[in-house]
Amino acid sequence: MATAVHGKTILLIIGGGIAAFKALELVRELRRAGAHVLPVLTENGARFVTPLSLGALAGEKVRSSLWDLEDEAAMGHIQLSRAADLIVVCPATADLLARAATGQANDLASTILLATDTPVLMVPAMNVRMWLHPATQRNLATLRGDGVTVMTPDEGEMACGEFGPGRLPEVPAIMAAIAAQFGDKPLAGRHALVTAGPTHEPIDPVRFIGNHSSGKQGFAIAAALAGLGAKVTLVAGPVHLPTPVGVSRIDVITARDMAAACEAALPADIAVMVAAVADWHVATAGQKLKKGGGAPPALTMVENPDILAGIGHHAQRPALVVGFAAETEDLLANAAAKRARKGADWIVANDVSQGVFGADATHVHFVSAAGPEDWGASPKQAVAERLAKRIADHFSP
Structure with missing residues (x-):
């Protein structure tokens, strides 16, 4: 880890936020790893940590105001926004995420984030x-679509007494995420084909048969694979989501369109x-088709190509071929049978009878030749990151 951030x-x-006290530990670890830290303390951040302690640990002057003439003369906010190899926002509060996502510039922190061309974590x-x-989930999607790397918070008991996702990740995990910004891309040179969203199958020129898939999980996986260095081709059904940074997108409507696009995208790793x-x-x-006062018209159904098979x-x-199984009963049995029948190496299975479509969280099981693993309930972004890491590990020597 020291090698990755040394000299950066x-x-x-x-x-x-109450988690701001952990930023002091993060400064200490970054300095130990050989990094140079430029600290910026927001007005509300100063309610939790003092400029004195932060400056002493960083060995640098703490900047906090957009209107400090001395600071602006020494290193203006535009220069400051581009003086680093990486900008880390920790803790990134809901307010900071919202202001960054909407392009506000009403204090030093938000102005730096708007003016920078440096990678942001x-x-x-x-x-x-x-x-x-x-609203927060929309802001996260916007930031990720803009190329910002956003860590997934930990789950557990919070200072407010509630339990769930939202805790600041532990400092070693943050250090690892920072190091990853400078480290090797384990999937560099690999081509990944990802499909996402529903398909719409026309009944007549006006109506269609479809489903409730939002495409969020597939888009998150495409972004996670691209973040690990893969060349990603994303074949997307009719959804309204921003294309992840570094991903080549092909929009399709029907299953036949999707099958043809996947065929054209081969070969892939x-x-x-x-x-x-x-x-x-x-x-x-x-x-x-119009109502005629009699029985409804009969619809002749034709089987679509099985893309996974x-x-x-x-x-x-x-x-490596990974399929997804959306089931309403006998989840693990159906997923295992699907893996064998369709020639997949892994299946990620979830029970969609509980309103998963369109949601930002899911509960999945990972099914391989070794058997099933319960990955528990978590945000779809966390599932994407975990699956991408599993894929990277699969290709590691």
């Missing part, structure tokens, strides 16, 4: 309800088939 300059922005910490709130593909399409009518048994089969 880290600009550390400390937000206003956000380390969130907040109440569980604030973390899970749709990795295939992660997350999309909720419709099993059937309708032999469509050329005109809009097609990849799993392909002549150009990727070295």
